[in-house]
Every structure is written in structure tokens, then in C-alpha cells.
Amino acid sequence: MAVNSNTVRVALMPGDDIGPEVTEACLAVLEPLARRHDLGLRFDTLRAGAMAYRDTGSAMDEETFKRAEAADAILLGAMGWPGIRYPDGTEIAPQLDLRFRLGLYAGVRPIRALPGVPAVLADPRAAGIDLVILRESTEGLFAARGRGEVIDDREARDTMVITRATTERLSDFAFGLARRRAAQRGRRGLVTLVDKANVFTGFAFMRKVFHEVAARHPDVEAAHHYIDAMALDMVRRPWDFDVLPTENMFGDILSDLGAGLVGGMGFAPSADLGERHAVFQPSHGTAPDIAGKGLANPTAMLLSAAMMLDWLACRGAGAGWAEAAAELQAAIDAAFAGGLRTPDIAGSAGTSDAVKAVIGHLGSAA
Ligand code: ATP
Ligand code: MG
Numbered sequence: 418m419a420v421n422s423n424t425v426r427v428a429l430m431p432g433d434d435i436g437p438e439v440t441e442a443c444l445a446v447l448e449p450l451a452r453r454h455d456l457g458l459r460f461d462t463l464r465a466g467a468m469a470y471r472d473t474g475s476a477m478d479e480e481t482f483k484r485a486e487a488a489d490a491i492l493l494g495a496m497g498w499p500g501i502r503y504p505d506g507t508e509i510a511p512q513l514d515l516r517f518r519l520g521l522y523a524g525v526r527p528i529r530a531l532p533g534v535p536a537v538l539a540d541p542r543a544a545g546i547d548l549v550i551l552r553e554s555t556e557g558l559f560a561a562r563g564r565g566e567v568i569d570d571r572e573a574r575d576t577m578v579i580t581r582a583t584t585e586r587l588s589d590f591a592f593g594l595a596r597r598r599a600a601q602r603g604r605r606g607l608v609t610l611v612d613k614a615n616v617f618t619g620f621a622f623m624r625k626v627f628h629e630v631a632a633r634h635p636d637v638e639a640a641h642h643y644i645d646a647m648a649l650d651m652v653r654r655p656w657d658f659d660v661l662p663t664e665n666m667f668g669d670i671l672s673d674l675g676a677g678l679v680g681g682m683g684f685a686p687s688a689d690l691g692e693r694h695a696v697f698q699p700s701h702g703t704a705p706d707i708a709g710k711g712l713a714n715p716t717a718m719l720l721s722a723a724m725m726l727d728w729l730a731c732r733g734a735g736a737g738w739a740e741a742a743a744e745l746q747a748a749i750d751a752a753f754a755g756g757l758r759t760p761d762i763a764g765s766a767g768t769s770d771a772v773k774a775v776i777g778h779l780g781s782a783a
Contacts (some may be wrong), residue, residue, distance in 0.1 A: 419733030420489045423457040427725070428488035432466040432512075434703035435713040436494025442715035442772045443492070443722050446745070449776055454741040456726075456734075461488060467498035467509040467703075477511035486519065486694065489732075490725050493698035494718065499705060505563075513562065515696050516554045521689035522583050523590045524552030524668055525724070526700055528655070528675035528685065531716075532754040535762055537678055538652070547602075548658045549594060550675055552668025553587050554689055556580060559665040579619040579664070581626050588630035590690075591662040595637045598659065606637040611647045611663035611671065623664070644671075651675060672700050681761045683714025686721035688728060697725040707760075711767040714759040719749055719775060748778035 429444075431437035444460070451458045463484055465477035476496075477485075485491050493515075497508050515521065529547045530536060536543035561575035568574060588610075595606030610627045612620040624641055631639035642650070644667050651658070651674055663671065676685035682701035689696040699717030707713055726742035752774040758764020759771055766774065 420729055421734075424459060425457060425490070425729055425734055425738075426459050426461060426488045428485040428491045429460045429462045430465050430485065430491060430493040430496070431462070432494040432496035432703065433468050433498050434495065434705050434708035435701075436466065436496060436703055438494075438708070438711070438713045438768055439699060439715045439718035440492070440494040442713075442768050443718045445772045446715075446719055446775050446779075447722060450741050450745055450779060453780060454737040454744075456737060456741055460492075465511045466496035467501040470503075470509050471501050476509045477514060482514075482518065485515065490729060491515065491694070491696040492722060492725055493696055495699060495701060495703040497703050507563075512696070512698065513559070516689050517562075519694040519696070520555060520691040521694060521696060522553060522555045522586055523688075523690040524550075524554040524665075524672075525594070525688040525690060526550040526552060526668070526672045526675065526685060527720070527724075528672075528679055530679050531684060532750055533756065534680045534684065534753050537680075538655075542654075542656045543678070545656045546679055548655060548675070549598070549660050550668055550671050551587065551591050551594070551660060551662040552672060553583060553663065553665050554668075555665075556583055557665030557667075559669075577617070577619050577664075579623045581622075584623050584626040585630055587662050588627045589633075591660050592630065592634035592637050592639075595660040596634070599637070607659040608634075608637055608639050609647075609658055609661050610639075610641040611644050611661050611667055612641060613644050613667075614641070615643065620664070627662070647671065648674065651678070676700060681714075682717065683759060683761045684716050684720075686717050686719075686724055688721065688724045690728070695725070695728055697721040697728075711769065712760045713768050714761050715768055715771050716749060716753075716759070719745065723749070744779060745775075748775050748781075751778040751781065 431440040470476040556578045558577045560578035565575045591608045599606035614620040614624040685700035687700045723745040730739035757774040
């Protein structure tokens, strides 16, 4: 189903703590951007998360889910709060329910060094870090969520699930993404599966299926890497990698490691994509330690919004949407290149200063 560029409907889920703060910042930037490109963008603001659970007994009620499901895309801040949990002690995380219920198997998490943001690694090549972690988001070890078993007081079990269908879809998606990135960057694409095939049956199966799919994409280089070696190499030589498909929990962990390489969670956007639906949200959580202080870095949220505009363009919303996506990303880059420094990278620019800087560069960036 293609989207209609005149009336793109986005379900907006601000969530908890810094979620609403970065969402508000994002809207402040999207408004002038939409005007500049004449985008017919309508928002349907929905309540879900830990505070919704506290007040209504439901983290995301059925009516809310239906409205999110009916939208062309979902833009989400962050959800959860350490002090409020489900009766079994697990965190309030309706964003995980969205991934499972909408079949959002592809968790796209770009890790890109922004110009001007101080590099964590001393090597000059760190300025060229530009990879994508592709986190499988509907199965793996997270398939055990809500189904874990406490056998007795001495033992508990969670089961990992790897299916052929999801591995094939994820692998196909990875090669398609690498091909698109290669065309944009003028070089050959590389897809590196990250697994632990030397120990687990599920990962050996995943690797086998991955290489079957790889054979159908000879224009893109295919490789595999063990998760432990990948943790090492993402610190030692992250600039050598391109697209990294991996299991759900490995992707969860590698995403934070990757974010750390390029300035922290405030710089890590994400898109969770399925066949029809998509959720765009920063990779970070609700950051209760900095909530309410105007300190949240909105960059991850803004980059997620740029991914949303780009995805909508690919879904048929039209040329103006792709241009708006490119302009937003360029404005963010230009703001940091021009000296913007948020508190998470030892600067003093709060959320609203960052918004002003990015708006100031809309249209002026290359
Ligand atoms: P989750 O369980 O949802 O992944 P988390 O407990 O891992 O959440 P985050 O909320 O992602 O934690 O935050 C981790 C750290 O990164 C915190 O110290 C927080 O202050 C910081 N952080 C996260 N997001 C931002 C942001 N947008 N700007 C600045 N700092 C942030
Ligand atoms: Mg986390």
C-alpha cells in the first residue's frame, strides 16, 4: 500500500520522561521543514508508556494500538520509567509490543560520525564511521519475552527462536540496504552477519540461511563475524564495516556500543520496519537522569525523523519527501559542523538551542 503524499498520517507517541522533550523538539523542526517542502504531514498524538500504565492500567490500550496501526508511519519518543513496572517485574515497553504486533523485523540503526562531534577513538579514520546495525526485532532471544520460565528457585529458562522466514527477510533487506548505500557512496556494499554460530544451533542455522540469500546478491560482498570478535572490531576498526545484520539481543547491545563510538545515545536514530508498518524512534530510552532539565540531545530523534521522511518517500510519498529528508540530515550535520555542542558531548547547548541551530541551517546546508 503506497502512501498518499497529500495526507501522510503519522501517529505520534511521545512517551515518558525525555520522550516528550525530544518529540516536541522534533515537531519544532518538522514544522518549518514541512512548510518549505509543502509536505502534507498530519499528526495523531497518542498516549502510551509508563505514565499511561500508571494512570489507566494499560501501557498502550487497544484503541491506541489500532490508531497507530492505521497510520502511515509511527514516530515515537521513548517509553518506560524505572519505578513503574509490570507485576512480573519487567519494564513497561509498549514499543516492543509494537515491534512484535506489527511484525517490524528490521531494526535499522545507523551509526554515523557527525562532522564536528568529537570522536571517541583517536584514529583519524573515526571521522568516517558510517555503518548500520540491522537488529532483527521480532524473534531471537527476545522471543522469550513474557514466556520465560522459572523452573524452581534454582533455575530459570528463556528460549531463543530463529526462523528461516525472518532470517531470509532480514538478509534480503540487508543486501538491498547495502546496495542502496553502495550506490550513494560509489563503492561496493558489504553485509556482515554477526552471530555465534560456533556455539549455538540457532546461529549456525541463521548463518546457513544468510549465505543462501547472499548467493542471490552477488553484487554485494557477504561475510560473517562472531559477536565477541565484532565487539572488539567495532572499537578497533568500525570504519571497515557497512551493514551488520544480527540477532535481536546482539543488535540491542551492539547498538549501544555503536552509539558510544559516535557521541552517545543522543546521536543514535532507529527505524523498525516491517512489510507495511514502520516505527521511527531514537535508540535511547527515557533517560530519567536528565529528564525535565532541557538537556536532552534531540539529534537521535531528528535523525529518526529524517529516516521516516526518507522511508515515506520510498513508499511513494514523492520527491519532496526525499528532499526534505536529505535537507534535515544536512542541517543537523551543518549545525554540529558549525559548532553546536550538546551537554552529552561536553557542551552547553540544551534541547531548544539544538533545535534553533538545526532550524537555522535548514536550506542552507549542502
Ligand atoms: P532503555 O532500557 O530504554 O534502553 P536505558 O536504561 O538503557 O534505556 P537510556 O535512557 O538509553 O537508558 O540512557 C542511557 C544513558 O544515555 C543515560 O545516562 C542518559 O542520560 C543518556 N542519554 C540517553 N538519551 C540521551 C539524549 N537524548 N541526550 C542526552 N543523553 C542521553
Ligand atoms: Mg538501553
